[in-house]
Amino acid sequence: MSDKKVALITGGTTGIGKAIAHKLAISGYDIALNYYVGDEQAASVVKELEAFNVRVIAIKADVSKYQEVEQMVKEVVTKLGNLNIVVNNAGITDDALILRMQEEQFDRVISTNLKGVWNVCRHVSKVLLKSGYGRIINISSVTGIMGNAGQSNYSAAKAGVIGITKTLARELASRSVTVNAVAPGFIQTQMTDKLPETIINNVLEQIPLKKLGHAEDIANAVAFLASPDASYITGQVISIDGGLAM
8 A cells, every 4th residue: 555645636637627636646646536528538647647656546427426426435545545635626617697597507517516516525524534634625716706797506606615615624623634725716728718819808807917827826726735834724715816806
């Protein structure tokens, strides 16, 4: 059994999740990647991370499904021997103004982005309390703090993630398990690359630093919160948004 700490990242094979997985692997953590679609992509990321001389597994599971998450956590502990760091990153969007949003759109986003976080926290908490070193880092969003037109479902879910974070920080503190949230702002991704220049310019006007963030900016914060350097930080929401929500 390896004496390295083990990190589970949900939605860990693309975008911000992949950047987090890379950063934690470089930092020496063994990695469990959760994903729901993209078998080939998951296999590719596993190979990339193994180059950092860490153990890596990929587990396909729908975080919105309670029993699938339960099985996933058992598989992580069985295959990697422990679980220390949990990053709840998996999420989806399905935007519409409230007058046009269908009930199914609301339910689907809440199910993945909020219930999914609760499912993971529910099943990892017992393991983390016994692990000797426990960290939960939830990826919220600037929209969970200040709202965003067309995202009543997404904003509600991400605000709920902050509520879960603060509650679990209180519940797990007696065993030195810290629980924090990171709230990304506008981060440059494949999605933003496809947006018209006029929309990007409008976004930049709202950001005091006048630039988009990068996935690595989020990964760096997560790595800090996962480290011993952050042992006295819990129940906090760190906004990484170029000053947007201040």
